[in-house]
Amino acid sequence: MSPSPIKYYYDLMSQPSRALFIIFRLSGMPFEDCVVALRNGEHLTDDFKRDINRFQRVPCINDNGNKLAESVAILRYLSAKGKIPEHLYPKYFVDQSRVDEFLEWHHISLRLTCAMYFRTVWLDPLLTGRTPTEAKIEMMRMHMERNLDVVEEVWLESSDFLTGSTLCVADIFAACEIEQTRMADYDVRIKYPKIRAWLKRVRQSCNPHYDVAHKFVYQISGTGPQAKL
Amino acid sequence: MSPSPIKYYYDLMSQPSRALFIIFRLSGMPFEDCVVALRNGEHLTDDFKRDINRFQRVPCINDNGNKLAESVAILRYLSAKGKIPEHLYPKYFVDQSRVDEFLEWHHISLRLTCAMYFRTVWLDPLLTGRTPTEAKIEMMRMHMERNLDVVEEVWLESSDFLTGSTLCVADIFAACEIEQTRMADYDVRIKYPKIRAWLKRVRQSCNPHYDVAHKFVYQISGTGPQAKL
Known part of the structure; x- marks a missing residue:
């Protein structure tokens, strides 16, 4: 069974959420859209803290069970996995x-x-x-x-x-x-x-x-x- | 001719300066001590801006002509050069x-x-x-x-x-x-x-x-x- 696409939790009202959204789209990386409405406090629930991001923020990802927060850490992780083209984030x-x-x-x-x-x-x-x-x-x-x-x-x-x-x-x-x-x-x-x-x-x-x-x-x-x- | 050790510009009154100082010492990485007295404004001169760090901050390094600022960027650069042991900053x-x-x-x-x-x-x-x-x-x-x-x-x-x-x-x-x-x-x-x-x-x-x-x-x-x- 092939792995599921990365789940991307974001809200386009958040600046780093927008940045990663653009980077993922430019990279042609498939991702599952998981929109979190910050204005409704969807990130503040106990479920969100336990299951999605213990820091209760967006953006964050879930890569087949591996949860990761912080936009720059996410970028570097996906670059290491070969998902981000080198012209956007150099490998050298x-x-x-x-x-x-x-x-x-x-x-x-x-x-x-x-x-x-x-x-x-x-x-x-x-x-x-x-x-x-x-x-x-x-x-x-x-x-x-x-x-x-x-x-x-x-x-x-x-x-x-x-x-x-x-x-x-x-x-x-x-x-x-x-x-x-x-x-x-x-x-x-x-x-x-x-x-x-x-x-x-x-x-x-x-x-x-x-x-x-x-x-x-x-x-x-x-x-x-x-x-x- | 072997390359010179990295020039490390820092002031122990600065938190990230102390962090890199400890990391370099723990790593056993030789470096040239370049102390910058922030209290005397040594980072605010035109010479410092032109020759050492265009952002006029510490810490920063000069690695045989390659100038780099920002403590986390410096850490990653030196890790990629094999100067930081894996137990301090993982490679996987x-x-x-x-x-x-x-x-x-x-x-x-x-x-x-x-x-x-x-x-x-x-x-x-x-x-x-x-x-x-x-x-x-x-x-x-x-x-x-x-x-x-x-x-x-x-x-x-x-x-x-x-x-x-x-x-x-x-x-x-x-x-x-x-x-x-x-x-x-x-x-x-x-x-x-x-x-x-x-x-x-x-x-x-x-x-x-x-x-x-x-x-x-x-x-x-x-x-x-x-x-x-």
């Missing part, structure tokens, strides 16, 4: 280290600050009914832009994509974080011409999967992909 | 994925919240002369303890070390983050008996390198390792 360790450098850098810099901005401006007011102060929004924007500056000036200094001349998983993870800020009405294109042009290239390289993954982002931000990019 | 991809799951989880959970607590209680008052409010300290402690709870109840649920029955790099990275909170007078042992016993095991498994790496932590917190553990 020197090239791989350049991509890993970004994937490790982005957690507490780009990812954290984009997520905090989104949460402050969009999510918290929705959940609590309270509007954040202008000073708080300004501080969150400053933290985020400090990292967007690094993307614009360092990562994109002299190349079309973050770690070289072609698309890889680093670009997909980064783009999914930055796109999230659209929902909080932030338009990254205004201050950042290199990021603007790079986002276009990432979307083109990933479509049609990019637009599928971002359908709720486009819908909630009230702008189609064309209008924004 | 399924075992490796368990360690990666921790390394990716810890960034915006354990690492971030321990660092924010330390910064709020110890570093910011030192730099600005202002004392944080009790409410702020309480909030930071709550965020940190939410993640210490996960270490105690999930990661250490049924094993002596975070990802199995023996020490690996995950334990070293985690211990270095948790030890940092000593300097802010936080005693993790009070609420967390499993973490207490695990920290003892980690220290024993890593010594004498653990105590060397933590010499400033012990000194600043005013407690020797014996007094604390």
